Amino acid sequence: MSVVIGIDFGTLSGRALVVRTSDGAELGTAVHDYGHGVIDEQLGETRLPPEWALQHPLDWLEVLRIAVPAALADAGVDAHDVIGIGCDFTASTPLPALADGTPLCLVDGWQQRPHAYPKLWKHHAAQEQADRINAVAAERGEPWLARYGGAISSEWQVAKALQVFEEDRAAFDAAERWIEASDWIVQQLSGVHLRNASAAGYKGMLQDGALPSAAYFEALAPGFSAVAAKLEGPVGELGAAAGGLTAAMAVVTGLPEGIAVAVGNVDAHVTAPAVKATGTGSLVAIMGTSTCHILNAERLVDVAGMCGAVDGGITAGLWGYEAGQSGVGDILAWFVEHQVPASVQREASERGVSVHALLTERGWAKPIGAHGLVALDWHGGNRSVLVDARLSGLVVGMTLATRADDIYRALVEATAYGARRIVEAFREAGVPVERFVAAGGLLRNEHLMQTYADVLGMPIDVAVSEQAPALGAAIHAAVAAGAHPDITVAADAMGAVERDRYRPAAAAVAAYDEGYRDYLALHDAFGRGDDLLMHRLKRRRAEALA
Structure with a gap:
């Protein structure tokens, strides 16, 4: 028997899931709550302004140290049965780091500097910077802006980097990388720095293999073109192996050295294979603290107000679209x-x-x-x-x-x-939405889910797994380890969905x-x-x- 481990790094905790590669059976799980939680009011002696939300990277490493061995124990399987590990993260959650991956907030002298810490997805204090990113792009006629529905969010990677540049230039200059947490954790596990195609495209403004031009970044703020070097790096295809588990991380996790470490992913996007939605027409809504909506289509069109359209951003060979609700x-x-x-x-x-x-x-x-x-x-x-x-x-x-x-x-x-x-915006733009598939913690409230079916006027399919993102991460790990040839085949074998769980009532x-x-x-x-x-x-x- 071969198994893989999927780790879902959420807003308040990280969950490890042990999954059998042959059929997706979930054998064991463990959750570790972040010791620092969401840092949104106070960092040491510093009171944070409104709209801030930080995290501590040591909390993520504790998930590897505590939750992974606990999940294996819960599954009752030997660590040598594990052939791969995959991770997903909330996004955009970027952090300033040195080239070797050391977070700036862990470097001596930087522990009390708020801008040295990772900025959680729900950090909304970069709206002023996002407004300028959008206005300058529109004025210059930047072609990539349409890929994001005409507006970059304050939640995304570059807006947060511009905030650091303008509010703590020393922190910006000291950071050799401005890296997504999903890529940072993969670097910790494998020693390899890669940008995953999902986060790079949707959150990092990477389109058609390129970032916006240096001239554009300079138009935002003189000197800000330096951000390009901090963002750049080879892009890993979803489902590919970034590298093998390092000897040091084998000790931390209790897993065999050298097993496949899958390229990182975003929590919402990694869920698609868990609910067998790797094809077109199925809008997947991951409903938790916020809701992310993802959807594959065969062609690229401009959809107003979307978070992005990325070639291969969800499934290779298809255009992946993302939308979302910041609070649910x-x-x-x-x-x-x-x-x-x-x-x-x-x-x-x-x-x-x-x-x-x-x-x-x-x-x-x-x-x-x-x-x-x-x-x-x-x-x-x-x-x-x-x-x-x-x-x-x-x-x-x-x-x-x-x-x-x-x-x-x-x-x-x-x-x-x-x-x-959001569904209507997709349809108005000519992107088919034929099914609505739900996953996440809010599925436990049946009245809420029935309300969604009645409001949408559509049946709702639901994830069978209560841990769909972790299952999706495990499916990517199975492909990275060679247990399945691609994500679609792996999804068919390991994913599970209950069709038409909620049906709309005509009167409602x-x-x-x-x-x-x-x-x-x-x-x-x-x-x-x-x-x-x-x-x-x-x-x-x-x-x-x-």
């Missing part, structure tokens, strides 16, 4: 943590259920529209199709009769409306069509135009906290 599970978690009355929390505790479960039970006991609310799902900004991190959440229609479960349901519906807007579809029209009205009123109210409010907050 994060919005619901924020509401439960900060907005729910103590009486509701007590009742949930007394009944032995989660607050989420209690709010769902109450909220969906009422007819569609009974709460009288419509919301915008922009508490973390808008990733698609407006591409604006300065937008914020909104709930309209509240009265003295409004209760917590009403708002909770309205927020869920808003995230479903946001997903529908009609009712939600009305709500969606209201959502679109708010979407355009608050998200388009000049001198937007939400921009002013965020600016006022930042100035007050400065």
Whole structure:
């Protein structure tokens, strides 16, 4: 028997999964929570400004040291049965590092410098830089801008690099590489520096094998063209082997030296083979703290507000498209943590259920529209199709009769409306969306999933695995190790999906069509135009906290 290990590095923890290569059976798993979590308020003595979100790279190494051996023990297999390892990461999560991969934040003298740390995907403090990236590109007629739906996000790699350049030039200069975490972890495991095709294309502005020109980078800020050397490196094809596990990492992980280390990947994109969606027409939504939407197509077209279109970015030989929502599970978690009355929390505790479960039970006991609310799902900004991190959440229609479960349901519906807007954007551009496939932690809420089916007016397929990104990483590891010839063959053997798990109800579809029209009205009123109210409010907050 041969097995592979897939490791999914998420926002708050890393999960290792042991998978049999012949049929995708999940034999064992282990999770390690990051000791530093998300660093978004305080770094040592330094209070971080609004919209910051950092991580600590030692937390990622602890996943390798703790979760990998624990997953093997849980599986009851011998380490010598492992033939490969694959990793995926949240993205864009870049970090400044030396050429040998040493993170700048671990170099003496840099531990207290915020810009020396990795910037998590949800770090949104580079919006000013993203605005300039987009404006200068539009003014210069840069052809690559259309590949990103006309706008680069503040979440992506270059916007964050420009923020470091402008706010801590010494940190920028000291970094020999500005590297995605997915590539950094592969370098730690194999000793080989490669840019994976997914992160490089979607997050790093690499198109047709090239970065934007030095003249463009200089137009952003004199001297910023130096970023190109920090970004450059050979690009590894998804599913290929970056190299073999080093002797040092064999000791750390307990795995055999020399086993295949797959080229890194993005958590959303690596999920496609786990749900047998390596072909065209299936939009895969990885629904967790945020939602990423990925979709293969045979041809390249411009889709407004998308995160990118990359040749081979998901599956070799096809154009891979990405869109996303910056906040989904994060919005619901924020509401439960900060907005729910103590009486509701007590009742949930007394009944032995989660607050989420209690709010769902109450909220969906009422007819569609009974709460009288419509919301915008922009508490973390808008990733698609407006591409604006300065937008914020909104709930309209509240009265003295409004209760917590009403708002909770309205927020869920808003995230479903946001997903529908993305689906419609693809279709309007001529990119077929024939199936909607869901994976991620939010699948546990059946009322939420049924709401999505009713809002979309489409059946929803769901991942069989509760750990689809880790399974996808394992599938890539199996290909890298030679157990399967390519990703599609490996997906057919190792992936699993339940077709049409949720089907739309005609009456609900009609009712939600009305709500969606209201959502679109708010979407355009608050998200388009000049001198937007939400921009002013965020600016006022930042100035007050400065």
